[in-house]
Amino acid sequence: xxxSSRLTKMTEFGEGNxxxxxxxxxxxxxxxxxxxxxxxxxxxxxFSLNAVxxxxxxxxxxKRLHGEVGAALLVDxxxxxxxxxxxxxxxxxxxxxxxxxxLTLFGSYQNRKCAxxxxxxxxxxxxxxxxxxxxxxx
Amino acid sequence: MAEFVDLNIPHLAEKASLQKLVxxxxxxxxxTVAINYVVDYDEKKKEIVKPLSPKELFxxxxxxxxxxxxxxxxxxxxxxxxxxxxxxxxxxxxxxxxFYDIFAVFPKSGKLFHVACTTLDVDxxxxxxxxxxxxxxxxxxxxVAIDRGxxxxxxxxxxxxxxTMRRYTVSNALSLMQICRGKNIILSSAAExxxxxxxxxxxxxxxWLFGLSESNAKAAVSTNGRAVLLHGEARKTAxxxxxxxxxxxxxxxxxxxxxxxxAKTAL
Numbered sequence: 001x002x003x004s005s006r007l008t009k010m011t012e013f014g015e016g017n018x019x020x021x022x023x024x025x026x027x028x029x030x031x032x033x034x035x036x037x038x039x040x041x042x043x044x045x046x047f048s049l050n051a052v053x054x055x056x057x058x059x060x061x062x063k064r065l066h067g068e069v070g071a072a073l074l075v076d077x078x079x080x081x082x083x084x085x086x087x088x089x090x091x092x093x094x095x096x097x098x099x100x101x102x103l104t105l106f107g108s109y110q111n112r113k114c115a116x117x118x119x120x121x122x123x124x125x126x127x128x129x130x131x132x133x134x135x136x137x138x
Numbered sequence: 139m140a141e142f143v144d145l146n147i148p149h150l151a152e153k154a155s156l157q158k159l160v161x162x163x164x165x166x167x168x169x170t171v172a173i174n175y176v177v178d179y180d181e182k183k184k185e186i187v188k189p190l191s192p193k194e195l196f197x198x199x200x201x202x203x204x205x206x207x208x209x210x211x212x213x214x215x216x217x218x219x220x221x222x223x224x225x226x227x228x229x230x231x232x233x234x235x236x237f238y239d240i241f242a243v244f245p246k247s248g249k250l251f252h253v254a255c256t257t258l259d260v261d262x263x264x265x266x267x268x269x270x271x272x273x274x275x276x277x278x279x280x281x282v283a284i285d286r287g288x289x290x291x292x293x294x295x296x297x298x299x300x301x302t303m304r305r306y307t308v309s310n311a312l313s314l315m316q317i318c319r320g321k322n323i324i325l326s327s328a329a330e331x332x333x334x335x336x337x338x339x340x341x342x343x344x345x346w347l348f349g350l351s352e353s354n355a356k357a358a359v360s361t362n363g364r365a366v367l368l369h370g371e372a373r374k375t376a377x378x379x380x381x382x383x384x385x386x387x388x389x390x391x392x393x394x395x396x397x398x399x400x401a402k403t404a405l
Contacts, residue, residue: 043333064301065347101347104340107298107333115333117166118340 031123034096035078038103039117040085047112051080054087058099061106061116066098075099078125086119088128096121141169141205142338143363145214145240145262146293146326149175149190155331157195162332164200164209167339170363172214172240174328179218189213189237212367214240216264219250240370242291248273255283261369262324264291265314267307280317287369289362290314293328294336294344311348320354324362 040054049057055077063071076090091099103116120128144163150156156173163171175189192199192211199208215238242262245251254263256279263283266272283290292311296303314323325345329335336344338359345355375381 041333065304097343097346100340100343104336104344105294105298105304113331113333115336118337121339 029093032093033090034093034121034123035125035128036089036091036096036100036103036118037120037128038087038089039119040087041115041117042085043113047085048082049085050082051077054080054085057106057109058089058103062099062102065102065105070098070102073098088125093123140357140360140364142167142360143170143172143324143367144168144326144335144338144359145172145212145324145363145366146174146291146328147171148328148330149173150330153195156190158332159329159335160195160209160211161200162335164202166335166337167203167205168209169202169205169207170210170212170367172212174214174216174242175238176216176218176244179220189215212239214238214242214262216242216244216262218244218246219254220246222250222253236374239374240366241373246272248276252276252279255279255286255288259373260288261366261373262289262291264293265310267293267310268296268303269306271310271313275314275317277317284318284322287322287365289322289324289366289369290318291324291326292348293326294341295327295329295334298334298336308347315349320350322362323350323354323358324366325355325358326363 040049055075058075058077059071062073062075066073073095074092075095078088078090080087089099100118100121103118106114106116108114120131122128147156147159147163150159160171173190190213195211199211201207202209215235240262241260242264243254243258243260244264244266245254251263251273254260292307292314294307297307325341327335327341341359342356345358346352350358
């Protein structure tokens with residue numbers, strides 16, 4: 001705050017009548033959500049799920065590991081692609097580890113072997129636009 | 139940043155499925171894998187086979203995701219011990235044992251767990267996660283193991299397969315964490331199928347479920363694995379003395395003695 005006020009004063013001297021104001025704001029844990037980009041992998045290629053079934057699957061995964069309390073976690077499916085079975089999820093910060101571990105330990109759906117691959121996680125949705133895991137591209 | 143390590147890829151009879159497994163591990167981002175050969179004395183299969191060399195398995199090693207470097211394949215021997223006499227094989231100069239990079243023991247009783255932690259010359263002590271722990275993990279033996287640089291291994295694939303095993307995995311892991319406070323733990327897969335493998339970041343997050351802190355959980359898949367490899371290396375060479383020899387010509391390697399053993403005679 002001291003810093004910002006000094007800056008304003010300096011510009012006042014410089015420009016005269018038109019004070020340009022600067023403000024330095026430091027935010028800690030600005031985002032209250034975490035975003036996950038995930039991809040569901042099945043052994044068989046031909047397997048389709050609609051968005052509702054996909055959400056149901058995530059809730060059942062949470063319920064299997066963390067019980068009713070885990071199933072009550074606020075998880076939103078922001079985007080879902082039916083062809084590639086990939087989605088972007090939003091979850092409150094406190095529930096990230098819970099959701100992630102539930103997805104990790106999810107091994108089968110309707111007696112078919114499957115696996116969740118978490119491609120990226122970030123507190124900011126914009127960061128999911130680039131891929132941080134394969135930064136060294138050739 | 140430390141590279142990710144998965145020290146438990148079981149040795150499968152079919153080469154094709156083993157290849158697929160290693161390829162999946164490379165795709166997920168593991169830089170080093172160890173192929174695990176289990177020797178169980180209760181079964182009547184006593185011989186220790188020569189480990190498969192990476193050259194036999196792959197003509198071109200699969201590239202690690204995000205690194206554009208080939209994956210490193212090591213070999214590991216796991217002894218399932220239910221009697222102290224079974225450990226003699228580690229002390230004696232038995233055939234084929236010098237080919238392995240890492241030794242692990244799977245103790246079946248509390249006494250053997252103590253022996254493995256305090257006197258046996260091993261790198262890893264496996265913790266049973268598929269059933270209730272048949273003994274209490276005691277603090278003195280764990281403290282000695284931590285001082286000696288021996289690591290405890292927890293495997294996570296049983297937790298994916300079955301819900302009762304998941305319960306045992308979590309409870310056994312938590313009882314171990316109470317004693318060792320998150321130190322000297324490695325998390326590895328023991329996956330038989332590519333779909334059972336999980337990415338290194340997922341496994342690190344799973345460490346949270348087992349009561350590890352965030353930094354300890356990440357160390358359990360990266361730096362601790364590397365420490366195990368170095369511990370194995372120090373045992374193979376003359377207590378850490380490494381002697382390398384530059385070859386003048388590319389001659390055919392003789393398969394009978396590994397390079398590390400040759401170094402010993404040259405000293």
